[in-house]
Amino acid sequence: MNERFLKACRREPTDCVPVWFMRQAGRYMAEYRAVRAKHSILEVCKTPELAAQVTLQPIDRFALDAAIIFADILLPLEPMGLRLTFEEGEGPVIHNPVRTKADVEALKVSDGSELSYVGDAIALARRALNGRVPLIGFAGAPFTLASYAIEGGASRNYIETKGLMYGEPAVWHRLMDKLARVVTAYLKSQIKAGAQAVQLFDSWVGCLSPDDYREYVQPHVRLIFEGLKNENVPLIHFGTGTATLLESMREAGGTVIGVDWRVPLDEARRRLGSDVAVQGNLDPVVLFAPVHEIERRVETILKQAGGAPGFIFNLGHGILPNTPVEHVQAAVDLVHKLSAR
């Protein structure tokens, strides 16, 4: 097996820098659009054969060093009692958002059995990968899940989310605790099914101040990482806009910290210390630029990452829908070429 990604997660030397991209299976690929023309996102997620098929699409096309199971971060909200749909062009919608103490009390803390289709997809994808590259599992982090559950969808200012947080802290902590327990069980089940690393996506946590992060989020994220500490796989902790949260996120846990393009990698490495690996951080919009510009930026990132072991090349957020496929290809190949020892 190509061990580059797992070695880099463990801060062991590799022949070149490993690379994978968040949302590497997605709308920018014709193969993916062909599947989605016949099936909704939720159908693909809940049909292990389709989820595994889509997971492999970018691996068959690019020299990526890891696969990530195709799923959606919001899936665990369904067995908790929330009604989730994806509206064309609008993204996810939660039809019965969580707003009150009673809403939070009514949420079920499932054991993860309702999400067994994700485990099945992982098992199928592992078999199909046949050792080519490791397979990453993932889940949304409690804050990011809470923001969707409370707002009922994506948000700009997180007024309802912070409203609950600031106005009813006990209810907020109860919600976060339920989410943390669900996420822990879900990630454990993914590892049991064959995930060789897991990533916790706290995509929207960057809307918080450092004080708020430590008070309202960090204890719950810590619970997840403590619950996973006996699992023998790398644990990636990712967020965007986290420039003032980095140290607190590291304290919360994770053996790899993912950062976006707002935090230069030399600064990230310096602030995070030498006992975690770092993942990032190309702006996904750069993949729309001419290849010579992509090359210049890959070079800069590799330089800022500094050459020591413990670095995984990724984007700072997921690949955007209209990204040119040949630019994704170019970026992957450039990472390998420019970092080869």
Added chain:
Amino acid sequence: MNERFLKACRREPTDCVPVWFMRQAGRYMAEYRAVRAKHSILEVCKTPELAAQVTLQPIDRFALDAAIIFADILLPLEPMGLRLTFEEGEGPVIHNPVRTKADVEALKVSDGSELSYVGDAIALARRALNGRVPLIGFAGAPFTLASYAIEGGASRNYIETKGLMYGEPAVWHRLMDKLARVVTAYLKSQIKAGAQAVQLFDSWVGCLSPDDYREYVQPHVRLIFEGLKNENVPLIHFGTGTATLLESMREAGGTVIGVDWRVPLDEARRRLGSDVAVQGNLDPVVLFAPVHEIERRVETILKQAGGAPGFIFNLGHGILPNTPVEHVQAAVDLVHKLSAR
């Protein structure tokens, strides 16, 4: 006149910390909604009597230490040749967005005479204020203006904006240079009309990496501040999500740097040094929380600001539409009470 705000901008001691709020004249006030029920945003902006009236509304109601002229950051785009409207619930729309070299070449660099209605509003507002508090003028910064001009409205990922920046840097710099010259003339005309301080809003610049900021934005912002350096008024330089841009923004210019809630004020003061004042940084969503929670957070901010001269209390971004008026009142009074020497 209440000199607290101007003194704090000059880092002189004051009896208590001055406070004003971005978008303090806005939809959360019944008086404002009454005017807007009869007039569009652009009508209010372009009718000096109405703009001055709305500017005074929060001053008549709260113990604020500064007024800010009612206007919109996108107004200077109109005389450049862009067609601007505000769609109900959608925000601003530019109907002929700038995408190509030819589009950029066609943009007029006006001398600001088409925007004389803003100067007239400033003169009227100064007269109506009658020395109660100073009046702040403002403009959008080149990056933030460019993002609207290129995207045609608000944006999530700035794909077109960064697309031009990364793909056609010469065209980008030409656009930014035109915007910087327009903004400089516009701010000069506001100062001439009576603005006693001006704020440059680079609201969306936090979507950039520090390298991109320095390469594609900083030279143009510097041009503006250099153009204003002989004007004898405080120059406030504001952005959101700027945790990794602070030092570069200070280098670009400004005698006061505005930060949002993601950057703790003690960190901002330490990183910015003692030769600029700092403005910020309450999360506007906190104004939806119970008053005891607002009090706790005002107290924390005052503590983090450290008590030395050169601090202006503000939000980290504009007041949100449904903010309870009595909470705005409470926040203003708490800042004065808790910081009184």
